[in-house]
Amino acid sequence: MHTVHQPDADNPRRVADLPGPRAWPLVGNSLQIESLQFHRTLEDWAQQYGSMYKFRAGGRTMVVVSDNALIANLLRDRPEALRRTTRSSRALEEMGTAGLFTAEGEEWRKQRKLVMRGLTPAVIHAFFPTVVAMTERLRLRWTRAVQEGRRVDLLRDLKAYALDVAIGLSMGQDINALEHDDNPLQRDVEQVFYRVARRLTSPFPYWRHFKLPVDRAADACVERIGLAVAGFVAEARKGLAAHPERRTKPTNMLEALIVARDEADSGFTDQHVIGNAVTMVFAGEDTTSNTIAWLLEFVSRHPEAAAKVVAEADAVAAGQSVLQDFAGLERFPYLDAATTEAMRLKPVAPILGMETNREMEIGGVLMPAGTMMLAGLRHSARKAMSIPEPEIFRPERWLHESTGQGGTASSDAGDDPNRKLFPFGGGPRFCPGRYLAMVEVKMVMSMIARNFVLTHDGSAAPVRELFTFTMTPSALPVSLALRT
Numbered sequence: 339m340h341t342v343h344q345p346d347a348d349n350p351r352r353v354a355d356l357p358g359p360r361a362w363p364l365v366g367n368s369l370q371i372e373s374l375q376f377h378r379t380l381e382d383w384a385q386q387y388g389s390m391y392k393f394r395a396g397g398r399t400m401v402v403v404s405d406n407a408l409i410a411n412l413l414r415d416r417p418e419a420l421r422r423t424t425r426s427s428r429a430l431e432e433m434g435t436a437g438l439f440t441a442e443g444e445e446w447r448k449q450r451k452l453v454m455r456g457l458t459p460a461v462i463h464a465f466f467p468t469v470v471a472m473t474e475r476l477r478l479r480w481t482r483a484v485q486e487g488r489r490v491d492l493l494r495d496l497k498a499y500a501l502d503v504a505i506g507l508s509m510g511q512d513i514n515a516l517e518h519d520d521n522p523l524q525r526d527v528e529q530v531f532y533r534v535a536r537r538l539t540s541p542f543p544y545w546r547h548f549k550l551p552v553d554r555a556a557d558a559c560v561e562r563i564g565l566a567v568a569g570f571v572a573e574a575r576k577g578l579a580a581h582p583e584r585r586t587k588p589t590n591m592l593e594a595l596i597v598a599r600d601e602a603d604s605g606f607t608d609q610h611v612i613g614n615a616v617t618m619v620f621a622g623e624d625t626t627s628n629t630i631a632w633l634l635e636f637v638s639r640h641p642e643a644a645a646k647v648v649a650e651a652d653a654v655a656a657g658q659s660v661l662q663d664f665a666g667l668e669r670f671p672y673l674d675a676a677t678t679e680a681m682r683l684k685p686v687a688p689i690l691g692m693e694t695n696r697e698m699e700i701g702g703v704l705m706p707a708g709t710m711m712l713a714g715l716r717h718s719a720r721k722a723m724s725i726p727e728p729e730i731f732r733p734e735r736w737l738h739e740s741t742g743q744g745g746t747a748s749s750d751a752g753d754d755p756n757r758k759l760f761p762f763g764g765g766p767r768f769c770p771g772r773y774l775a776m777v778e779v780k781m782v783m784s785m786i787a788r789n790f791v792l793t794h795d796g797s798a799a800p801v802r803e804l805f806t807f808t809m810t811p812s813a814l815p816v817s818l819a820l821r822t
Contacts, residue, residue, distance in 0.1 A: 350704040353401060358392040359383055365541075366394030373539035376805045377688040381717045389718075390701055396541040401705065404714035406722030408701050412692060412713060413764035417446050419698060423691040423710050429537045430620075432545075433530050434560035437610070437617035438770070450770070452606055453614050455598045456508075456591030457770050462777060464589045466664045468506050472499060473781045474660045475516060477789055484790070484820050492634065492814045496627040496782070501527065503778055504622035508615045509570045510577070510590040523566055526559035531620055535807035567612045571596065591618060618771065624808045625686045626775045630782050631811050632684035633677055635801055636731045637783075638794035638816045643733055644787075646672050651787035660785050667780050675736035677779055681761040682723075683731060686808040688716040690763065715760045790818040 361367050371379050380402055383391060389405040403409055412420060421427075427440040438449045455461075476499050483490045498515040501524060505513055515524040533556040537545065545553045574592045578584055588594035592615055599606040637644045654669045655661040690713045694705050705711075720728055725735055762769035769775075786792070798815030 350699050351702055352704055353392055353399060353706070353709065356390060356392040356401065356703065357387040359387070361394045366397070368395045368541040371395060373536075374804045374806065376539055377716075377809065378803065378805075380689060380712060380714055384714055384717050389721075390703065396543075398710055400710045400712055401703075402712045402714060403701070404718045404721065405701065406718040409713045409715065409718050409760070410764060412700070412711070413760065413767070416692070416765050416767045417442050417695075419695055420692045420711075421695055423693045424708075425710070426538055426691055429534055430617075432537075433534050433556065434564055435530075435534075435613065435617050435620055437613035437615075439617050439621065446767075448605060449610060449614065450766075452595060452598050452610060453618075453770050456588070456594035456614075456618075457774060458594075459773060461588055461591065461594050462507070462774055463664055464587060465507050466777075468512075469503060469777060469781055470660055470662060472502050472506065472512075472516075473785050475514075476782065477659055477785050479516060480790065480818055481820065484818055490818055492816060492818075493627075493631055493811070496630050497623060498524070499782070500627040500630075500778065501619070501623045503626075503774075504619045506590065507774065508591045508618035508622075509567065510574055510592050511570055523563070526563050526566075527619060527623070529559045530556055530563065531624065531807070534620075538807060539805070563616060564612065567615055568608075570615070571608060571611060591615065621769075622771055622774065624806075624810065625771075626778050628686045628808050628810050629677070629681065629775065630779055631814050632686075633680040633779065633783065634786070634792065634816050635794075635811060635814060636680050636683070637676065638792040640731055643676060643731065644792055646733075647676060647783060648787045651784040655784055655788055659789055661781060667777060670780050670784065671737065672733060673780060673783055674776075675733040677776070677783075678736045678759070678761075679731055679733045682716075682719065682759055683729075684803070684809065684811075685716050685759075685761050687761070687763075688803075688805075688809050689713060690715055690760070719759050786818075789821055791821055793817045793819065 359367050359370060362369065381404075383393065384402060384404040389408075390401065390403050392399055392401050394400070403412070421442045422440065427442075430436070430440050438446065438453045441449045476495065479495065480490050495516060501515045502513065505511055505515075505523070513521050513523050515521050518524075533552065537543070544550075549557075570592060574590075574596055578593060578596065584593055585597050588597060592611070595606075595611045595614060598604060599608065599611050637647060650670055650672045654666045655663075661667070692711045692713060694700075694707055694709045694711070696707045698705055700711075762772045762775075793816065795815035795817065798813065801815065802812035804810045804812050
């Protein structure tokens with residue numbers, strides 16, 4: 339274990355000894371927190387009270403940690419010493435998304451092996467032609483809109499695109515949410531995702547005692563999603579029976595999950611398959627679309643960065659409107675750097691919840707079992723990284739000299755700034771969907787660079803960060819024009 343620190347083993351501090359904002363009777367600090375700015379409030383308090391402090395909300399005392407090295411150790415100690423918060427796991431399970439995200443201990447290890455079977459580079463390679471087709475569909479939609487003088491709702495379309503890819507890979511279905519706003523599965527997924535986000539930021543779990551109309555509607559959505567996924571599983575089984583060669587080379591995650599479930603003594607059930615397929619959809623929609631949205635917002639405001647992205651895309655995807663070569667995804671060093679820089683400044687997960695499995699000493703503070711902790715991922719990285727002008731978007735700081743692009747990042751692995759960022763979590767619970775997310779980012783960004791010119795609306799109000807389970811931009815004041 340790396341988590342335990344003992345600066346004064348004979349007299350450790352207690353959670354009650356930690357500094358923090360003054361709590362009111364009964365409500366604690368709940369009235370000081372605006373749910374859509376929850377992460378900002380925690381970061382502001384960290385500036386005031388230091389790298390470890392406490393606050394109280396929803397009847398619980400929570401500890402916020404903003405020390406980068408300590409957070410890295412905490413992430414490595416999952417799932418043995420720490421787990422996801424009981425609150426978040428229960429909220430997700432209530433919404434029908436029981437799977438790898440909510441599993442703990444030995445069950446997590448078992449499900450991790452199952453899910454990784456469906457997210458290997460080989461599976462994604464087999465799925466790549468579908469990603470190409472979906473990216474081409476996005477290009478054509480935007481091209482028609484620009485030619486007809488219509489405004490492109492980038493935020494909406496990016497979310498629909500990410501949902502199409504997530505359902506395509508996880509379920510083997512093309513719901514075409516991009517071109518059909520009224521798809522019932524899309525509506526149900528959006529409703530459930532929104533309700534989970536609202537419940538996680540609610541100070542009191544009222545829905546366990548009485549349900550409002552929105553809660554009853556969400557329950558109906560969960561039931562319909564379950565029925566739809568069960569139907570997809572049945573279709574996938576028919577496809578595997580008709581094409582047995584897919585058992586060795588699955589074309590989507592659902593097929594890979596079914597193959598793993600059918601192995602002798604696998605210990606997996608159809609419920610494991612369904613739960614993880616649904617979890618994949620929820621995990622892959624807003625996270626990926628928001629990452630692309632923040633990156634577009636930055637690139638549109640930095641013409642020099644946009645020019646480098648265009649030059650790179652022209653070199654890698656010469657003569658192609660949409661990249662067709664899977665191997666070409668590895669030839670975007672500048673776009674990789676720009677994505678990392680965007681995730682440094684605007685991570686979709688600026689905070690991460692954890693809970694102690696047992697009593698333990700963390701950072702010189704004795705934490706009882708069940709202590710809820712929030713890791714300030716963005717704030718801790720900002721403090722830990724000694725880089726010039728940290729508030730400036732500068733992709734070059736992530737380029738090593740080996741790229742031949744004049745990068746400034748140190749080649750000394752011990753000082754690698756990547757080790758101070760956790761955009762996809764860290765430790766054993768590192769996000770298994772990272773590879774697919776980066777494929778989507780590169781496909782969309784290279785497609786835009788090859789076909790469109792980005793223009794930032796300088797008269798628009800500043801974009802605000804909204805905490806809705808992930809960190810979402812309030813708007814995306816970026817317009818598209820066709821390249822000539």
